[in-house]
Amino acid sequence: MIKITFPDGAVREYAPGTSALDIAKSISEGLARKIIAANVNGQVWDATRPITTDASLKLLTWDDADGKNTFWHSSAHLMAEAVESLFPGVKFWVGPAVEKGFYYDMDLGDRQITEEDLRKLEVKMNELAKQNNSYIRKEISKDDAIQYFADKKDEYKLDLLTNLKDGEITFYSQGAFTDLCRGPHIPGTGIIKAIKLTNIAGAYWKGDEKNKMLTRLYGVTFPSQKELDEYLQMLEEAKKRDHRKLGRELSIYTMDDDVGPGLIMWLPNGTIIIEELEKLAKETESAAGYKRVVTPHIAKESMYLTSGHLPYYADSMYPPMELDGEKYYLKSMNCPHHHKIFAAEPKSYRDLPYRIAEYGTVYRYEQSGELFGLMRVRALHMNDAHIYCTKAQFSDEFRAVNDMYQKYFKIFGIDKYVMRLSLHSPDKLGKKYVNEPELWKETEEMVRQVLIESNIPYVEVQDEAAFYGPKIDVQIYSVIGREFTLATNQVDFSQGRSFKLEYITPDNSTETPLIIHRAPLGTHERFIGFLLEHYAGKLPVWLAPQQVKVLPISDKFLPYAQTILQSLKNADIRAEVDDRNEKIGKKIRDTELTKVPYMLVVGEKEMNEGTVAVRRQGKGDAGVKSIEDFIAEIKTEITQRIG
Ligand SMILES: [Zn+2]
Ligand SMILES: [Zn+2]
Secondary structure (H helix, E strand, C coil): CEEEECCCCCEEEECCCEEHHHHHHHHCHHHHHHCCEEEECCEEECCCCEECCCEEEEEECCCCHHHHHHHHHHHHHHHHHHHHHHCCCCEECCCCEECCEEEEEEECCCCCCCHHHHHHHHHHHHHHHHCCCECEEEECCHHHHHHHHHHCCCHHHHHHHHCCCCCCCEEEEECCEEEECCCCCCCEHHHCCEEEEEEEEEEEHHHCCCCCEEEEEEEEEECCHHHHHHHHHHHHHHHHCCHHHHHHHCCCEECCCCCCCCCCEECHHHHHHHHHHHHHHHHHHHHCCCEECCCCCEEEHHHHHHHCHHHHCHHHCCCCEEECCEEEEECCCCHHHHHHHHHHCCCEHHHCCEEEEEEEEEECCCCHHHCECCCECCEEEEEEEEEEECHHHHHHHHHHHHHHHHHHHHHCCCCCEEEEEECCCHHHECCCECCCHHHHHHHHHHHHHHHHHCCCCEEEECCCCECCECEEEEEEECCCCCEEEEEEEEEECCHHHHCCCCEECCCCCEECCEEEEECCCCEHHHHHHHHHHHCCCCCCCCCCCCCEEEEECCHHHHHHHHHHHHHHHHCCCCEEECCCCCCHHHHHHHHHHCCCCEEEEECHHHHHHCEEEEEECCCEEEEEEEHHHHHHHHHHHHHCCCC
16 A cells, blocks of 8 residues: 555555545545646646555645646647647647646648637637547657657657657647647546637747747636636726726826837826825835935946846846946946945944835846836836844844835735745755855744734745845735736845945944845836726826816806816815816716816806815716815825725
8 A cells, every 4th residue: 555645744545556536536526526636746747647656645626826737738738639630730849838828839831820710729629628538648768759750740849859868758648639748637628618719929939030930829728617707807807907008098108219118208197106106105114214315327337246236137237338447337226326325334233223215216128028018117216225134133124024015005905915935945055045054044934934923925935035035026916816026025145245234233343234125116117007907097096196177067167166276276186177168078078088086067056155066086976065175085085095
């Protein structure tokens, strides 16, 4: 008998050769139907593959990331089967799972695939899925594998085979289709219940533009029609909320060829949002004991050699400019400048924690193909700060940073977020990670404790830390469930030493401070992109570029509208009068489109009574009020940053 250890620590005995699926069946038929794959001793396996030795086992379902990956990759095989049955002679390259779904690269010869073909392929895939064909794994010798694909005249698979050795080659077959693949796959095609082929694209073989252009078909599949429907609805909603579309419609930002790709210019409306965000950050940071600093946009090469950005990150920096025999670089990070500020005056333990903040502008050379709206740009305004502290102060400082993140999440109605704690790998000390085994252990444990105590949802990832310390990536989700990596929060015990930063301890010796890098609001570019999508452009009153629009019913009430406008302006409310000679219905509709939160309609009755008829964007009539009452209410909403 073999011993199988389950995630809860339970150990049970089974006959050798039992599969994960057999084990699931022995627990319940219902469970067995949900099994997609299995994690056996840390490796993802076919649920049907026989287990022959003692092993740890986790059954994987749709709810596991590895389960989804296996489901989608297996769907790529199903799509390939459908393609081959409709277009015989097709040759395949690779078909991996991606973040949401899968693709397969293929050579269709002279054939151009159309949207109509995609619909036909979906029908075929559904038909093949209903046959519930098993995915059958077969180990095969290299000679036999080469023979098989030589017969098929598939030079792409033959190319893949050149890098493989005997003993590590497997074929998988389902229905009439056989593929070279290391797996794993789902037990059978029957659990693929809903199929959507989403896109046709071109992709150079091996990503090299000198090679032939292959056809890439994208698709996504689900274990139920309901999940596919929800996904398609989310896509539809995401299209409406696209920050590039809203950015144009609401006059938030622009780009220009003469300025350069990825360089954002903020229009007056976008600038108001920026100023409100900075006001929030400054208030919050000032209350948390940060001091503000200002640093230049460039620095000499020598500083980036000290920081280690050069030569390692030279590719992501703008090329240098030469001046008086020196090379200057646009800064790609604010950290080195801040370290120099720390070092500018002698520090004692009494000066620590030393917290300095700046909305710093940094420049990164993103590949032009990577640029995307506000999400991937070349000049960024970062909500940056650095905290220099002693080891004893670290936990409290780190906790305060996390509290700040959570305060912001509450203000912006971000209910779902995950912190991804990236740890080092002990066998790579001195290579990928600075060689400080004790400090790594200590700080990782401190960070972990703070996350647990603050009840913050987090996941741990091995071997993804920064060179100089553990790193926490913050992933947030918009109201429609789309994921954004907002910011990184880092612990650093290396840069302090590189920059020879010191403070005097109580017993008069010198010590290097720990550094926390943090940027809870990320960059203006990415965060405003996120907010536009999150709020579908309907920004809360405190952030809205225009907060109130006064709409006179006719020209006769224009003077009254102007006195209302003056009262609003006196109260520091961003307002305008719609003085066009248009019907009130049109004025309301147009204002709705610009997503101004409040409209004040004024006519005969309002003028005589000194009131305004209030309308809330998207919600309609909100009653008649005196202008004083309206101002008092909106001021509360603004100062408390409600909504
Ligand atoms: Zn496969
Ligand atoms: Zn930094």
